[in-house]
Amino acid sequence: MKKILVMKFRNIGDVLLITPLLENLKLAFPDAIIDVALNEGTQEMIRLNPYVDTIRIYDRAQIKSLGFFKRIYKEIAFAYSIREKKYDIVINTTEGDRGAQLALFSGAKIKIGYKPNKNKLLQNVFTHLLPPQEFRHTIECNLDALRVLNLPVKEKKVAIYWAKEDEDIIDSMLVKQDFIHIHPVSRWLFKCINDTTMAEIIDFCKNTLNQEVILTASNDPFEIQKIEAILAQCTSNPLNFAGKLTLKQTAALNKKAKMFIGVDTAIMHMSAANDTPVLAFFGPSGADHWGPWDNELMQSGYTTRKGIRTMGKHTVIQEDWDCVPCGKDGCNGTKVSDCLMHLDLNTIQKTIKKMLS
Known part of the structure; x- marks a missing residue:
């Protein structure tokens, strides 16, 4: 053995x-x-x-x-x-x-x-x-x-597991079973998009598309403040589960979602593992390295280093700038990435509608 x-x-x-x-x-x-x-x-x-x-x-x-x-x-x-x-x-x-x-x-x-x-x-x-x-x-x-050991690669499926108790907790919290899961934050500020843009995405899903929206974040004070700043700019009233769920409970919640919207985080990878369609915003990091992986495929769909790309059911939106992806923690030491501050809202809205259809 x-x-x-x-x-x-x-x-x-x-x-x-x-x-x-x-x-x-x-x-x-x-x-x-x-x-x-x-x-x-x-x-x-x-x-x-x-x-x-x-x-x-x-x-x-x-x-x-x-x-x-x-x-x-x-x-x-x-x-x-x-x-x-x-x-x-x-x-x-x-x-x-x-x-x-x-x-x-x-x-x-x-x-x-x-x-x-x-x-x-x-x-x-x-x-x-x-x-x-x-x-x-x-x-x-x-x-x-x-x-390197000359062993075959038979599967390329990412998997996450949780207990029935986690799922029971999620079921007890859900009023509607039909929703979009949005995780707007990362503990790395340079991976976050503009708060105003995120608020407009939430309002578009809720007000225009008439989709229930559930927000998640960790209980880290920075992430809670970030969620509050986004909600302050929303005209809609999404369900806010920020700071209320463990990682396993977040995974159980995500499995029930129609789609996931967020930035390059572990929650994005959990969503892809759940086969939940992902719309992810990438800035300094490369989707060729870190894009959401479609479990039904055996080859990466991220064959170019920037711009809008898809891998099966998942979509990555990233600026087609010369400096992208730079691999840095923000522009000029600011911890803020300009390439994530100016994403085109119209493009994002069209992508969400296409993915939901």
Whole structure:
């Protein structure tokens, strides 16, 4: 029986996008134990996944808050917890020294990852090197771990799971079962569109198209303030669930929606995983890397780097500017992206009508 560890020390959306890799590993090794190592706060994307045996949590914030010697002790203890499991295969799906260090310490015979750029001590850690991303979707990059082992890629479906209790809570909150789910915010301000434009989108859906609108956001004070600023400019009265739902409950809610409208966030990827049609606004980030993935397709539809693109049932709206996508956190250090401040409302409205029809 093989023991496999998949590491993804990144954010919530990044973690969700490893689910196709997990399913394919189980298809290749049906009897394998498959564990996943993640940053604290991202585990909900994997919890209840039938292809995962154990989730190993690295609490970065807690460890960083410790003094030097306690921090070193915690780091070593986490590494030992991996080594004692005696994994056969360790897959580090992101660049960075932490995953390389843990792979080295794991003692695994097969170690897969990206070659470290700076740390010379880690240059030869991996037995199998992953190729650079270039202009490929992140899902394809995660699946490279299969390709370097000469294993087939049989599925490219992103999946999220929740408990019946989560769905029961959503059912108890819904007055109407027919609605559009809008998640207007990101914890990264530079991914957000103009508040006025978002308010006009909400009013268009509610007043013009006569569609119920449900807004979601986390309970982060910044996100709640952002929602309040948008609602202050609305003439309609959408249902506001901001700060009231967990990630799993948000996923359960989204599954019932006619479509999703929002920016480049984990909630967008959850919507695509639910096969809910997505209209996403992209600015500095590239849809070729991060666009909503259509689970019915095996090839990315994001073959160009900017402008309006579709992948199956999903649509990305992005300015066709020379500087897009820039990969920066806003223009000139402002944390605000000009390319997201001037989106054409008429184009957005036509796209919403087309997707609903």
